Amino acid sequence: MSVAAAQFALSGSAAAEPAGQDTSDTRALKPGTNTSFASLKQIDAGLLNVGYAEAGPVSGAPVILLHGWPYDIHSFVDVAPLLASSGHRVIVPYLRGYGSTRFLSNETMRNGQPSAVAVDIIALMDALKIDKATLAGFDWGARTADIIAALWPERCKGMVSVSGYLIGSPEAEKSPLPPKAELAWWYQFYFATERGRAGYEKYTRDFAKLIWQLASPKWKFDDATFDRSAAAFDNPDHVPVAIHNYRWRLGLADGERKYDDLDKRLAASPVISVPTITMEGDANGAPHPEPSAYAKKFSGRYTHRTIKGGIGHNLPQEAPQAFAEAVVDVTAES
16 A cells, blocks of 8 residues: 555645545646546446446455446546556446446336445445445445445445435435525426426436536536536436436435335434545535534544545546545555
């Protein structure tokens, strides 16, 4: 790990900082340096045939990078080679409803339950014969990593979670937020309607681009960058999975009974014990909790890093060096 740290030329590492301390923008790598992955693969795992990118040596310490909505694996296109160069085996899967990932059966419910997405990743680890991995992600990906760390800590070596602790439940969602906070969730309420479902289906790319702009107001991404990720939304399951996720959160859509036990455990807001680094961009325009609101949800070795420089919601793509450094550091601490 000392070699890996040297390769990253870590500056101002937050590993020794108290939780909540800000860090300076450490981006030595220009975002957008890479535009594609060298290796794209497919594998049957659980309910899915999963499409994923892979980089680094097969014998390296496994790292699984998890994207959010409405993004895709290209959020990690600069992070993956950094981690691979330090000897990690890097796996970047398309979540259900994205890219080349497909359900194996037409009969399977196009379910967006967070617990179902987490089970997908456990199944992928099993298929790849990965017993334990460092998990890192943002948005849906951070929530998925949180769930795995909470319910299957034996499978999680360490975790990097943008916006911290994102485990919730339909019951918890019943409590109204102040009006300004509710406004930030406008798309969730839009998706609760049939007009919203039809609108997202008709204008998927326009909708996603608007979310990118609102969630990362200082990120000046170009059309080529957006288009590379937007291709993943052409997946036939994308709209039903996304709509179900947001309706389920509000208690407006049923999940599958086979996940009831997992959801019951998650509704208790379990504490996460694995080594964790939480991160936040200083210009995140998406709804997100303050770090002080979730610090006590991590009982193991824990640090928070705020990344400065106008960094928005898609932190790994906007600040790949800082994100990769966090993955290296939390893996070293494990």
